[in-house]
Amino acid sequence: MSEWMDVGAVDDVPALGSRVVQAPGGNIAVFKAADGTLFALRDRCPHRGGPLSQGIVHGHSVTCPLHNWVISLESGEAQGADQGCAHKIPLRINGARILLAASALMARAA
C-alpha cells in the first residue's frame, strides 16, 4: 500500500461543503472552505460524536450540526470555551486529486 491514497477529485467537494470518505476506523469528512482550501478530519465531533461533515462551514471552521460546537478545520480543536479535538487526517493535493495519508485512512480505531 502506498503512503497516500486517492479519495476523489478536488471538484467532488463543493465549496463551503464537505464529502464523506468511509474508512475502516469510521468516516472521514473532507471539507472545502470558500477559498477552496481542503481539510480532512475524522467525522466525529469531540463533544458527543456528531457528524461534522453535516455542519455549516465558515472561514476555516465548521459548526457541529448537533450542538453547535465550532471546530477548527486546521487543527481539529474545538474553539472558544469548549475543549476537545477531532482527529486530523493528513491531506495532500496532487493536481486535481485529493490524497489522504494511508496510515490514518486505514487505521482501525480513531
Add this chain to the structure above:
Amino acid sequence: MPKKLVVIGNGMAAGRVLEEIFDRAPDLYEVTIFGAEPRVNYNRIMLSPVLSGEKGYEDIIIHDDAWYEAHGITLNRGKQIVQIDRDAKCVRAADGTTADYDQLLIATGSLPFIVPVPGASLPGVVTYRDLDDVNTMLAAARRGGRAIVIGGGLLGLEAAAGLKAQGMDVTVLHLMSTLMERQLDPSAGYLLGRAMEERGIAVRCNANTRTILGETHVTGVMLDDGTELPADMVVMAVGIRPNAVLAKETGLETNRGVIVGDDMRTSDPNVFAVGECVEHRGTCYGLVAPLYEMAKVVAAQLAGDLTAAYAGSVTATRLKVTGIDLFSAGDFSEASDTQDIVLRDVARGIYKRVVLRNDRIVGVVLYGETADGAWFFDLMRQETDMSDLRDTLIFGQSYGGGAALDPVASVAALPDNAEICGCNGVCKGKIVQTINDKGLSTLADVRAHTKASASCGTCTGLVEQVMALALGDKFSRVATDPMCGCTDFDHDEVRRLIRAAKLTSIPAVMQELGWKTSCGCAKCRPALNYYLLCEWPEEYEDDGRSRYINERVHANIQKDGTYSVVPRMWGGLTNPRELRAIADVAERYNIPTVKVTGGQRIDLLGVRKEDLPAVWADLNQAGMVSGHAYAKGLRTVKTCVGKEWCRFGTQDSTGLGIKIEKFMWGSWTPAKVKMGVSGCPRNCAEATCKDVGVICVDSGFEIHFAGAAGLHIKGTQLLCKVAEEDECIEVIVALTQLYREQGRYLERMYKWADRVGLDAIRAIVVDESEKRRALFERFEISQRRAQVDPWAERAAGRDAHEFNPMANFTLAEAAE
C-alpha cells in the same frame, strides 16, 4: 560551430527565453523556431485591448521581422510540429519541414478548454486564445447582435467588456455563485459583478449550460433550468489546458502538463520545456510572471549554468478592463491562525482585505483601489514582519493619518428615496428633511412628525441611524444587540437595509453593510439567507450552504448521524394506500423505528443518509411529499374530526385544516410554525397552544395565535372572529406573512407577538382589509417558488453528492 537550438511554439515564453539567451551568450546557438500561428511573437495578454479597440495588432508586436533577422533566427511561421524523434534528435512539421537539434525547447502554451455540451462545435462558437480568435470576434461584432460569454473568469470578463465596447449586447454565464471565484473572495466578486452590470453587461451566476442551440450556426444557449437565451455568438472562456500532447506522444513524462524539474529539463535532459505547457512541482501556471522566471532559468541552463534553478512562483492577478480596478494575490482564506484586516468603504465601493499569519502577509484582495497592490505583493513575497505597521497597514503605503471609518456609512450611502419605514412608507429624505425643517432631536418627535417607526417598530434602529446622520454629535443612539460578531447592525436594521438598498445576495449584504468578516458565520448566514428569501421571493436563489443541516438535506439529523423522515399527512388524515407505502418503505430500507408523532403523523426514524433519496422517491410514488418536520417553516396543521363525525362538531375542522395546510405548505418562516383547528371549544386539536389555532363555533371561526407548548407553555391570544372559511384563511395567511416579514430569525411567533404587541398586529391584519389583502398577495407570490417538494427534487438527482460518500475504503479492507 554554434549548436542547434530548436524551439516549438513562438509565444511569450519562447520569446523571453531567446531574449535571455542572446543577452548571455549571443553566439552559442543557431536558432530555428516553429510557430503554429502565421505571424511573429506578439503580446498575448494585450489581446483584450485589441478586442475592445483600444489598441491595434501593430501595437502589441514583441519581436518584429528585423529582430529575427538580426539574431539569425530561422522562423517557420504557420508550421505546426507534429512529431519529435528523440533518437534522431529531429522534429517534423505538418508540411514535412524537418529540423535537427542539439537542444530542444517545448513552448507550446495552452489550449482553450471547450465544455463538451451538444452544439459546442457549431459555427459561431469561438474560443479566446490568439489573434485569429480576436479577428473572428471582431468580424462577428461588426454585424452586431447578441454575444454570450461562457465563463466569468479573467478571460471571459475581458472578452465580455471588449465585445460590449464593440457594441454587442453581452451576457456572461458563470457556473459558480460569484465571478472570478478562484482569484477573489465573494465580497470582491460581488463588487465586480455589480461593476459589469453597471456597464451594461448582464451577468448570470449559478448558470450551467446544457446545450448550445442552432442548426447551421449558433442561435442561442439553453441552461440547465430550461432557460433559453438567444445569441449570435458564443465565446467559450471556461479555462485552459496545458498543451502537452506532443511531449506525451514522444514519450516524455507528462501529467497535466509536461513535467520539468527545477532545472526546467523534461525527463529527456536534451529537451527543455517552458511556459504554460509546463508542470513544475505539481503546479501549472496561467499567467506571464512565472513564465518569465522560468525563462531566466532555461536560458541560464542553455548557456551552461547548470546550477540555475526555478523554485516556483507566487502569482498575482489583475483584470484588464478599463475602469475596473482589481488585484488579488496569495491565500486569502480565513483560518484560526490567520487574521483578517478588512476595509469596506461602502460609499465608494471599495473593498480591501489583507490576510496575516504570524504578522506576515499571506494574501491580499483589493477592489476599487489597487494602487497599493504591488506594495502588498512585495511585502508578501519578502515575508516582511508587519507587527509595527499593522494598525495602519490596510490604508496602504502612503498612509498619512487617514480618517477612522464612519459606522453610519451604509445609511449615508442610501439614496433619499430609500424606504426606511415600511409600515408607513417613509423614506430617508423625508426623515432628514423633517428633522432639519422642524429642528427635531428625539426619536419620539421624529415618530410624531414622520410616522417613521411608529407602527411595528422594526425600523427604530435605522431611523436612529438616519438621525445620527442628520444631527451628528448631537444625537446619541441607543446601541442594540448586533446580529452576530460579523456586524454592528441588529436583525431589524439588516432587514430594513436589505429592502431599502435593494440588496439581493449574501455577498451584497456583507459588502454594502460593511461586514467585518469575509464570509460571515454560522449565525448570520442562515439568517441572511432567510431574510433575502423572504424579501425577494421571485429572484433570490436559496443558498443551501447557509442552511442548518436539517434544512439542507430535508430530514432531521439524529444523535447517531442517521435521519428521520416525516411525510406530510394533510390535516392529520391518511389512508390505507399511504400507510401501505410507509410500511413498505420501512421494510425495504430496514428502518428500525416507526413512531406516531405528537403532530399527527408518522415518523420513520434511523434512516441512513445514503438511503434518503430512495426513501423519498418511494414515498413520492405513493403521492406523499415532505412534511418539513425539519423546517423553519410550516410544520403541521393538527385537526380534530369535526362536524363530519363528532356529535359536538360545529364546522368542518378537518377540511379547513387540510385547506390551510395545502395552501401554506412549503413556506419558510423565521422559526417553525404549527397550527391546529378544533371543531368546537372542547379543543381536541389543542389549537390554543399553537402558533396559530382555530376554534370553530356555531357562528364561525375564532382565530387564535401566539401560543406554544415547548420550552414555555403559552396559551394563545384571540386575534379575531370571522364568519366565513375564506375569510378565516385570508386572516391566517396575512398574519403568517406579517410574521415572516417582521419576525427575527429563530424568533417564534409568540415572541414576535410579545415584542410587537397584539394591537399593532391586529391593526394591520384585522382592521385594515387593504393591508391584509396586500399581505395575502405577497404570501401567494412567494408560494409560487416555495411550493416545490424538496424530496422530489432530491430524488430526481439534485445535489446528489450530498448523499453519497466520495469513496469507500471499508470494502477494500474486507477484500484484503
